[in-house]
Amino acid sequence: MIAALSLPHLLLADFGLSAALLSFCSALYAIPAALRKDARWLASARNAAIAPFVLLTLSVACLEGLLYSGAFGLEYVHAVTSRAMPWYLRLTALWGGQAGSLFFWCWLLSGYSALVMLRNWRRERDLQPGVTIVLMGTLLFFLGLVIALENPFNKLWVAPGGSVSAGILQPADALPFAPDDGRGLNPLLRHPGMIIHPPMLYLGFIGFVVPYAFAIAALVAGRRDDAWIRVTRRWTLVAWMFLSLGLLLGGRWAYDVLGWGGYWGWDPVEIAAFMPWLTATAFLHSVLIQEKRGMFKHWNMSLIILTYALVVLGTFLTRSGVLSSVHAFAQSAIGPWFFAFVALLGSVSLGLLLKRWEMLRGDNALDSWLSREGLFLLNNLIFMGILAACLWGVMYPIISELFTGQKVTVGPPYYERTTGPLFAALLLLMGVAPLAAWRAGAARRLGRAFWKPALVAGLLPAGALLSGIAQLAALLGLWLAALVACVTLYEFYRGAQARARITGSGFWLSFAQLVLRNRRRYGGFTIHLGVVLMAFGIIGIELFQSETQATLSYGEQLSIGSYQLRYDSLVEFPASDGRVITRATLNVSRDGRLVTQLFPRRDFFTDSQQPMTIPAVYSTLADDLYVLLVGWEPAGAGGATFKVYVNPLVNWLWAGGLVFIIGTLVATWPERRELQTAAERARAMQLPVRSVTGGV
Numbered sequence: 001m002i003a004a005l006s007l008p009h010l011l012l013a014d015f016g017l018s019a020a021l022l023s024f025c026s027a028l029y030a031i032p033a034a035l036r037k038d039a040r041w042l043a044s045a046r047n048a049a050i051a052p053f054v055l056l057t058l059s060v061a062c063l064e065g066l067l068y069s070g071a072f073g074l075e076y077v078h079a080v081t082s083r084a085m086p087w088y089l090r091l092t093a094l095w096g097g098q099a100g101s102l103f104f105w106c107w108l109l110s111g112y113s114a115l116v117m118l119r120n121w122r123r124e125r126d127l128q129p130g131v132t133i134v135l136m137g138t139l140l141f142f143l144g145l146v147i148a149l150e151n152p153f154n155k156l157w158v159a160p161g162g163s164v165s166a167g168i169l170q171p172a173d174a175l176p177f178a179p180d181d182g183r184g185l186n187p188l189l190r191h192p193g194m195i196i197h198p199p200m201l202y203l204g205f206i207g208f209v210v211p212y213a214f215a216i217a218a219l220v221a222g223r224r225d226d227a228w229i230r231v232t233r234r235w236t237l238v239a240w241m242f243l244s245l246g247l248l249l250g251g252r253w254a255y256d257v258l259g260w261g262g263y264w265g266w267d268p269v270e271i272a273a274f275m276p277w278l279t280a281t282a283f284l285h286s287v288l289i290q291e292k293r294g295m296f297k298h299w300n301m302s303l304i305i306l307t308y309a310l311v312v313l314g315t316f317l318t319r320s321g322v323l324s325s326v327h328a329f330a331q332s333a334i335g336p337w338f339f340a341f342v343a344l345l346g347s348v349s350l351g352l353l354l355k356r357w358e359m360l361r362g363d364n365a366l367d368s369w370l371s372r373e374g375l376f377l378l379n380n381l382i383f384m385g386i387l388a389a390c391l392w393g394v395m396y397p398i399i400s401e402l403f404t405g406q407k408v409t410v411g412p413p414y415y416e417r418t419t420g421p422l423f424a425a426l427l428l429l430m431g432v433a434p435l436a437a438w439r440a441g442a443a444r445r446l447g448r449a450f451w452k453p454a455l456v457a458g459l460l461p462a463g464a465l466l467s468g469i470a471q472l473a474a475l476l477g478l479w480l481a482a483l484v485a486c487v488t489l490y491e492f493y494r495g496a497q498a499r500a501r502i503t504g505s506g507f508w509l510s511f512a513q514l515v516l517r518n519r520r521r522y523g524g525f526t527i528h529l530g531v532v533l534m535a536f537g538i539i540g541i542e543l544f545q546s547e548t549q550a551t552l553s554y555g556e557q558l559s560i561g562s563y564q565l566r567y568d569s570l571v572e573f574p575a576s577d578g579r580v581i582t583r584a585t586l587n588v589s590r591d592g593r594l595v596t597q598l599f600p601r602r603d604f605f606t607d608s609q610q611p612m613t614i615p616a617v618y619s620t621l622a623d624d625l626y627v628l629l630v631g632w633e634p635a636g637a638g639g640a641t642f643k644v645y646v647n648p649l650v651n652w653l654w655a656g657g658l659v660f661i662i663g664t665l666v667a668t669w670p671e672r673r674e675l676q677t678a679a680e681r682a683r684a685m686q687l688p689v690r691s692v693t694g695g696v
Contacts, residue, residue, distance in 0.1 A: 004176035
C-alpha cells in the first residue's frame, strides 16, 4: 500500500496554499486601488497592502508545521528535512531550499510593506500611491514565482509505473505519495549559522525596497526636496545594518564549516551580496551632503535605485543557476522571469530618473575637492570603482560562456589586485574627511590638521618594521588603519572635552552625553572604529597567514610557528542524528608548554551520503590555530593527515564586526531632539508621536 499525506498534513498544506493565493489577490487589488485619487480608494489600497502580511504569516506557520512534523508527502519537506535532523534545523529549513527561501522572502517583504503602510501619510500623501504600487508590484512578482514555479506546497504523486512527480493538482491515474523519510538539508547548512545568517541577509536585501519605493514615488510626484530621504533614513540604516550583519555572519559561517582556513573567498554569491552593500554605504554617506548642503541629489537617487537593482540582480544570479558557487541554488525555471524583472526594473527606474534629471539639480555647487563635500564625492567614486571591479568579475564568466562557450573562472587574485588599492584609498579618506571643513577647503589648512594624527599613526608601522615586518602592503595598511583610529578617537576626545568645559561635568559623563545627543555622528565614528579593528584582522590573516600539511602516526608531532601539535588518537562512532563521526585528538603546545587539546573531525551524513569537515580552532587575541582532519587510515593503523593554519589577528575581525554593529545601532536610534520635534508636530496635528516619526 502506498503511503499518503495524513489528513492534518493535507489540511495544513491546503490552508497554507489558500492563504498564499489570497495574499496574491490582495496585493493585486492594491495596485489599481492606489491609482485612484480618491482618499477612500487610497485607504482601501492601504488595507489591501497590509493584508498579505497577515495571510502570509498564516501560510508560513502552516509550512513550518509541515516541516517540523515531517510531512514528507510534500516535495519541499521531503527535499530539505529528515527524521534525523534536530527540530531547530527542521524549522530553519524554511529558508534552506529554493522554494522555501523565496516564500520566506515574500513573507519578510509583506512585513516591511505592512510597517510602511501603518505609518501616518498626512505629510506625504502624494507619495503614498507610488510607494504602494512599488511595494505591491515587487511582492506580486516574488509571490507569483512562488505560486507558479517554486511552490513549497507541491505534493508528491506516484504514477502506476512507479515514477514520482510533484504538483498541486493530482495527475491522471496517479496516487498521493509520502516517503518514509526525507533527504535532509545539505550538510553545509546543518550549522547554527543557518538559524541566523540567511534571515539577516534577507532582512537587509528586502529592506532596501522601502527607500527605493519612496525614491520612485518622489520621482513620479515630481518632488525635488529631501523629504523621501528623511522619511526613509532609518529604514535604510536598518536594512544596511541587517545586510552588514548578514555578511559578517556569513564570513564566520564560512570560517567554521568550509574548511579553507578563511572567511571570504571572493565567491560569486558572496560578491552578489556585497555589491548592494557598497552602493548602500555610498548612499548613506552622500545623503548627509544633501541634507546639509542640498547637493548630490542625482547621486542619491541613482545610488538607491542602483542598490535595489543590485539586490534583484544578485537574487537572479544566485537562483537562476548561471553561477557556479557553493552558495548558489540549483538551476531553476525562474531565471528568465528574474531577468525580465531586472530589465523592467532598470528601464522604468532609469526612464523616470532621466525624465526628472533637470529637476534634481543641487542647490549648491562643489567649491573645492578638499572640502568635506568634495571628499565625500571622492568616497562615492571609489565605492563605484570597487563595484565596477566586482561586477565585472562576477559577470565575466557569464559573458565569456555566452560568446566563446567556455566559462572562465575569476579568482581571488583578480579581486585583491583591483580592489586592494581602492580599499586603501577608502581608509585614507576615512582619516582625512573628518578633518576637512565644509564648503571651501584649502590644502594648507587640511595639512595642518592632518600631520599630527599622521605622525602618531606612523608609530604603529614603525614598531612593526622594527619587529621584522618588512612587507610594504602590511606597513601601509597598518598606518592607514592607525590613522583612522587616531582621527576618530581625537574627534571623540575633542567633543567630550568641549562639552566638559561648557557643562562643568566630568569627562566620561560628558562623553556619554555627547554620544546620546548626537547619535548619528558618533554612531558613524563608532562604525569607523569597527572598520579599523576589522582592517587589522584582515591585514593579519591575508598577509601573514601560514599553513602546513603533514601525515602523522600516533605520537608524532608537527610544528607551525610557535605551536607544536602531537597526534594522540582517532575514534569513529555514530551520532544520534544520523551522522558517523571520525574524530582525532591533538595535544597542542606553545613554546613547549601544553595549552589545549583539539578535536578536528569529519562528519558523514548517512541520509544524504555526504561528508562534512569540521575544523578545530584554538583562539587567542593574537591568532587562531585552525586544524583540519584531511584523511586517515583505517582504525588501528594510526596514520592521519592534518592541514593546519595559523591566522594572525583574525579575531580582531570578529570584534570589529561587533563594534561595527553597535555603532550602527547607535546611529539608528532616534535622538532626543528628533523625538521632541516629532512630539511638537504630533501635538500640532493631534497625532500619536510614533506615527509622525515614521521610524521602524
